[in-house]
Amino acid sequence: MPLPQTEMPGRLQALFSERGIRMTQQRRAILQVMETATKHLDAAHLLRKAKRLDPSVDRSTVYRTLQLLKRHGLIDELDLMHIHGEGHYYERKLNRDHIHMACLRCGKIMEFVSDIFDKLKGQVEKDCRFRIVVSRLEIGGYCASCSK
Amino acid sequence: MPLPQTEMPGRLQALFSERGIRMTQQRRAILQVMETATKHLDAAHLLRKAKRLDPSVDRSTVYRTLQLLKRHGLIDELDLMHIHGEGHYYERKLNRDHIHMACLRCGKIMEFVSDIFDKLKGQVEKDCRFRIVVSRLEIGGYCASCSK
DNA sequence: TTCGAGATGCGACTGATTTGCAACTGAATC
DNA sequence: GATTCAGTTGCAAATCAGTCGCATCTCGAA
Numbered sequence: 001m002p003l004p005q006t007e008m009p010g011r012l013q014a015l016f017s018e019r020g021i022r023m024t025q026q027r028r029a030i031l032q033v034m035e036t037a038t039k040h041l042d043a044a045h046l047l048r049k050a051k052r053l054d055p056s057v058d059r060s061t062v063y064r065t066l067q068l069l070k071r072h073g074l075i076d077e078l079d080l081m082h083i084h085g086e087g088h089y090y091e092r093k094l095n096r097d098h099i100h101m102a103c104l105r106c107g108k109i110m111e112f113v114s115d116i117f118d119k120l121k122g123q124v125e126k127d128c129r130f131r132i133v134v135s136r137l138e139i140g141g142y143c144a145s146c147s148k
Numbered sequence: 149m150p151l152p153q154t155e156m157p158g159r160l161q162a163l164f165s166e167r168g169i170r171m172t173q174q175r176r177a178i179l180q181v182m183e184t185a186t187k188h189l190d191a192a193h194l195l196r197k198a199k200r201l202d203p204s205v206d207r208s209t210v211y212r213t214l215q216l217l218k219r220h221g222l223i224d225e226l227d228l229m230h231i232h233g234e235g236h237y238y239e240r241k242l243n244r245d246h247i248h249m250a251c252l253r254c255g256k257i258m259e260f261v262s263d264i265f266d267k268l269k270g271q272v273e274k275d276c277r278f279r280i281v282v283s284r285l286e287i288g289g290y291c292a293s294c295s296k
Numbered sequence: 297t298t299c300g301a302g303a304t305g306c307g308a309c310t311g312a313t314t315t316g317c318a319a320c321t322g323a324a325t326c
Numbered sequence: 327g328a329t330t331c332a333g334t335t336g337c338a339a340a341t342c343a344g345t346c347g348c349a350t351c352t353c354g355a356a
Contacts, residue, residue, distance in 0.1 A: 022353060058305050063344060079227060087343060101278050112276055116268040123264055129292035130249050137285040144277035170322060206336045211313060235312060
C-alpha cells in the first residue's frame, strides 16, 4: 500500500525538479527536514536540524528557502497564536487545509479538519467574490485536559 | 438612538475602571486612539496618533498597553497576512468575531461576518472539547477587482 | 568540460518588540 | 488637601527575527 501522497518521502524534492527549481545540497537538507518533521518547526529549529544533515547550511539560506517554498505554495506559515514568541512556524502544505488550535495553558498544538471550514471558504469566495490563495485559522484556548 | 455598544466612546476606558486597572494620561490617549480608529493600526501608527493627544507617550508604553489590552481580551491582534511587513495590527474586540481578507495585489483589507464561522467554532468546541478564547481567521487572495 | 544564471555564506543591517532602571503619578487612605 | 506606595512611565540599551549586499561558489544545460 503506497503512503498517502502527503507523506511520500522526497515529494518536495520531486516538486522542485517538476517546476525547474534548482536543487542544491543545502536545499536538499532543508527539504528533508521539512518532510520528516513530526511537529511544527520555526526557522531556528529548521536551521539546527538542517545543519545536522549539512553543516554548511546558513541561516539566510533557510530563510531564502522558506520564502521560495512559500512563493510556490508548498508550505504554510503559522503563528500558533504566538504562544512561544513572535516567530513563525512552518509545515508542508497538505492536500486539505486544517485548523490549528493552541492550548494557552499547556502549549499543545492540535489540528482539526472540518467540512464546515471548507464550506466557510466557499462562502467567502462566493459572497465576497474573493479568490482565496492562502487561509489560516488559528484558535487559542484551553484543551480538554487543561479546561477541567 | 444610542450608539451600538461596540462604538460607544469611552467604552475601553469604562472597562478599565470596571476591572480596577489604573487609568493614566498616556493610557487614556492610547485607548482613545484605539476607540476612534477607522482602520487597523500597527504599534507605530498607534504611537504616532497617541503622541498627538499626549506627546509624552513613549513607544514602550504603547507596547505595554497593547499587552495589557490583549491580556484582558479587549483587543485582537492581527497579522493581515504580513502583506505590509512583519508587524502586528490591532483592533478593538467587537461583540462578533469576523474574518479578515487581505488582497495580495492591492493590499485592501476586507472584513466578513459569517454564521458559518460561528458554527465552525461551535464544532471545534464540541468535537475537540476545546474551550475557545481567541480565534483568528485570515485569508489572503485576490479581491473582486484585482482578480479580473 | 565549459559556463553563466542562480545559489550560497558571511557579516552587517533593519524593524519590531522587550527590558532594566530610576523617576514619577494615580488613587486609596488618612 | 497631604501622604503614601504600588503600579506606571520614559529612556536607552538590548534582544530577536528576518533581510540584504556582495564576493564566491555550484548546479545542470549545452
